[in-house]
Amino acid sequence: MTRVLVVDDDPQLLRALRITLSARGYDVTTVADGTTALAAASRTPPDLVIVDLGLPDIDGVAVVEGLRGWCTAPIIVLSARHAEPAKVDALDAGADDYVTKPFGMDELLARVRAALRRAAPATGHAIVSTDAFTVDLANKRVTTPTGEVRLTPTEWHLLEVLIHEPGKLVTQRQLLQQVWGPAYETETTYLRVHLANLRRKLEPDPARPRYLITEPGIGYRFTPEQPV
Amino acid sequence: MTRVLVVDDDPQLLRALRITLSARGYDVTTVADGTTALAAASRTPPDLVIVDLGLPDIDGVAVVEGLRGWCTAPIIVLSARHAEPAKVDALDAGADDYVTKPFGMDELLARVRAALRRAAPATGHAIVSTDAFTVDLANKRVTTPTGEVRLTPTEWHLLEVLIHEPGKLVTQRQLLQQVWGPAYETETTYLRVHLANLRRKLEPDPARPRYLITEPGIGYRFTPEQPV
DNA sequence: GGGTGGCGTTAAGACGGCGTCAAGATCCGC
DNA sequence: GCGGATCTTGACGCCGTCTTAACGCCACCC
Numbered sequence: 001m002t003r004v005l006v007v008d009d010d011p012q013l014l015r016a017l018r019i020t021l022s023a024r025g026y027d028v029t030t031v032a033d034g035t036t037a038l039a040a041a042s043r044t045p046p047d048l049v050i051v052d053l054g055l056p057d058i059d060g061v062a063v064v065e066g067l068r069g070w071c072t073a074p075i076i077v078l079s080a081r082h083a084e085p086a087k088v089d090a091l092d093a094g095a096d097d098y099v100t101k102p103f104g105m106d107e108l109l110a111r112v113r114a115a116l117r118r119a120a121p122a123t124g125h126a127i128v129s130t131d132a133f134t135v136d137l138a139n140k141r142v143t144t145p146t147g148e149v150r151l152t153p154t155e156w157h158l159l160e161v162l163i164h165e166p167g168k169l170v171t172q173r174q175l176l177q178q179v180w181g182p183a184y185e186t187e188t189t190y191l192r193v194h195l196a197n198l199r200r201k202l203e204p205d206p207a208r209p210r211y212l213i214t215e216p217g218i219g220y221r222f223t224p225e226q227p228v
Numbered sequence: 229m230t231r232v233l234v235v236d237d238d239p240q241l242l243r244a245l246r247i248t249l250s251a252r253g254y255d256v257t258t259v260a261d262g263t264t265a266l267a268a269a270s271r272t273p274p275d276l277v278i279v280d281l282g283l284p285d286i287d288g289v290a291v292v293e294g295l296r297g298w299c300t301a302p303i304i305v306l307s308a309r310h311a312e313p314a315k316v317d318a319l320d321a322g323a324d325d326y327v328t329k330p331f332g333m334d335e336l337l338a339r340v341r342a343a344l345r346r347a348a349p350a351t352g353h354a355i356v357s358t359d360a361f362t363v364d365l366a367n368k369r370v371t372t373p374t375g376e377v378r379l380t381p382t383e384w385h386l387l388e389v390l391i392h393e394p395g396k397l398v399t400q401r402q403l404l405q406q407v408w409g410p411a412y413e414t415e416t417t418y419l420r421v422h423l424a425n426l427r428r429k430l431e432p433d434p435a436r437p438r439y440l441i442t443e444p445g446i447g448y449r450f451t452p453e454q455p456v
Numbered sequence: 457g458g459g460t461g462g463c464g465t466t467a468a469g470a471c472g473g474c475g476t477c478a479a480g481a482t483c484c485g486c
Numbered sequence: 487g488c489g490g491a492t493c494t495t496g497a498c499g500c501c502g503t504c505t506t507a508a509c510g511c512c513a514c515c516c
Contacts, residue, residue: 074346084332091338096346097325098339104312110319111326118302118324118346152492169368189495192474199475207475216473216502217381218368380503416462417506424464435464444462444513 001027002116005046007037007063008078009056017050020105021112034058035182038066042178046073048116050108053079053090061093066182068094070161070174074115078103128163130211130224133202135163142202149201154179158194162212162222171219195220229255230344233274235265235291236306237284245278248333249340262286266294274301276344278336281307281318289321296322302343306331356391358439358452361430363391370430377429382407386422390440390450399447423448 004026008014014030021028029046031037034055041049049067053060064075074096079086087098096115099108126138133144140156142149151159157179162170172191176184184190195214199206213221232254236242242258249256257274259265262283269277277295281288292303302324307314315326324343327336354365361372368384370377379387385407390398400419404412412418423442427434441449 084335087335088338091335091342094345096342107312107315107319110316114319114324117322154493167367167369187494188473190493192476193494196475196477214474215368215378218384221367382504415505418504420463421465421505424466427464442463 001025002048003027003029003044003046004112005037005041005049006030007032007034007050007055007060008052009033009054010052013052016105020109024109026112032056034060034063034066037063038182041067041071042181045071045178048073048112048119049075050112051075051077053077053081053086061090064090064093064095070170070178072119074119076108076111076115128166128224132204132211135159137163144202151198151201154194155198155201158191159198162220166222166224169215169219169221173219175219191220229253230276231255231257231272231274232276232278232340233265233269234258234278235260235262235283235288236278236280237261237282238280241280244333248337252337254340260284262288262291262294265291269295269299273299275347276301276340277303278340279303279305279323281305281309281314289318292318292321292323300347302347304336304339304343356394356452360432360439363387365391372430379426379429382422383426383429387426390448394450394452397443397447397449401447403447419448 002025004021006014006017006021006028008017008030009032011032014032018028018030029040029044031040034057037049037051049071051060051063055063060077060079064077067073067075075094076097076099077090077095078099078101079090080101082100090098096118097111099111126136128135128137133142133149135142137160142151142159158175161175161178172188173185175191176187180187180190195212196206199209199212203209203211211223213223215221230253232249234242234245234249234256236245236258237260239260242260246256246258257268257272259268262285265277265279277299279288279291283291288305288307292305295301295303303322304325304327305318305323306327306329307318308329310328318326324346325339327339356363356365361370361377363370365388370379370387386403389403389406400416401413403419404415408415408418423440424434427437427440431437431439439451441451443449
């Protein structure tokens with residue numbers, strides 16, 4: 001089911017959105033401030049985010065930027081502000097759409113459909129495989145030539161983030177933020193230990209990793225194939 | 229260059245859009261009715277379409293549907309109609325965004341950027357390449373004819389700043405400030421050593437640099453191509 | 457022609473990050 | 487309340503990177 005995260009400090013609007021979106025078959029999560037929103041998003045990544053600009057704790061634009069660091073889901077910004085600079089800022093921060101209050105529910109739903117339709121191709125492939133192991137993202141299973149491997153929740157989460165975009169370097173910051181939450185951005189020891197565990201379970205030769213590569217001082221990278 | 233097709237029957241607005249978009253570096257084609265628009269689009273597929281709902285020959289929604297049949301470029305609909313059903317129809321027909329007139333030019337430009345950004349993965353990602361090496365900024369990878377090159381964090385940071393605006397001179401001050409921080413503005417020795425390392429890894433002949441050029445007493449410059 | 461300042465090169469040492477292991481803390485199901 | 491799995495935390499050795507210094511070269515100026 002399509003997960004929608006709604007961030008707004010107005011209880012009434014929050015309730016209306018939850019009811020309307022749920023009725024359309026979306027899996028809705030509602031939160032009332034930016035910090036909770038970022039935490040919720042990193043715990044269970046949403047397929048779409050609706051965020052109000054006027055939040056009690058942090059600026060809505062900051063929430064957009066925080067999400068965009070690692071999350072490609074479309075973001076629709078709500079705001080009572082009709083001023084142009086506000087719209088430009090939000091859109092350039094990474095938002096996909098900007099809707100001014102008051103708005104019609106039918107229009108918002110149409111914009112949600114449009115945003116999801118555009119983002120759809122990204123939510124594709126469910127299986128990633130290398131010479132040494134195969135990852136079934138949908139069924140949460142990993143198999144190696146010697147049989148099926150059991151991963152702990154943390155290991156799985158870590159692997160998911162790394163595998164999401166093969167070949168792409170993921171910074172330590174991004175990994176920590178997404179797996180452990182924004183408050184753990186500096187706990188690089190976690191990464192070392194759990195990466196070591198993952199390698200022990202997946203790599204043919206854990207001491208010389210071929211697929212889960214360290215980029216010293218920057219982050220880690222999943223490489224599907226051996227270059228050369 | 230990014231091709232934008234603008235469809236509107238108002239000559240004034242058409243002119244304003246052509247001038248503004250061209251000034252931002254877009255390759256603009258303007259047409260005044262739906263039939264011509266569909267013909268133009270099939271001749272040279274655009275990267276983005278801006279279409280007015282109130283066209284003289286056929287309905288704007290029909291234009292959107294006609295394009296969506298074979299073209300995945302983002303479509304932004306313009307309209308004087310504020311009514312909700314019109315927005316819903318246009319969005320559900322395949323439009324990516326709906327802007328009501330009158331609108332601010334800055335907002336429209338921001339929405340154009342947002343739409344193109346979302347569609348970007350199909351177009352390809354940020355890559356800077358020369359005859360001697362290729363830099364993949366998104367994946368943080370550098371390749372030369374002899375294979376992939378590993379850069380240290382500092383070297384990456386330095387290269388990123390230099391490559392950000394190809395051909396442009398970057399002063400020593402700017403480099404030191406961005407890579408090491410404001411407190412290191414005078415440590416030009418750092419630059420010499422790390423630039424030497426970068427050249428050793430990237431330049432075909434590190435002793436006679438072709439791409440990472442020194443401007444004595446001022447700073448450094450990244451030159452994508454050999455000036456004869 | 458000698459002096460000076462900026463630049464490139466090289467090498468050595470200090471420093472910090474990384475992988476590894478193992479023990480304590482915590483959570484969860486039974 | 488208990489036991490097992492999982493996560494956190496600390497210690498240690500190793501290796502790569504950054505810093506720092508010394509030296510030679512070149513262009514420019516006096």
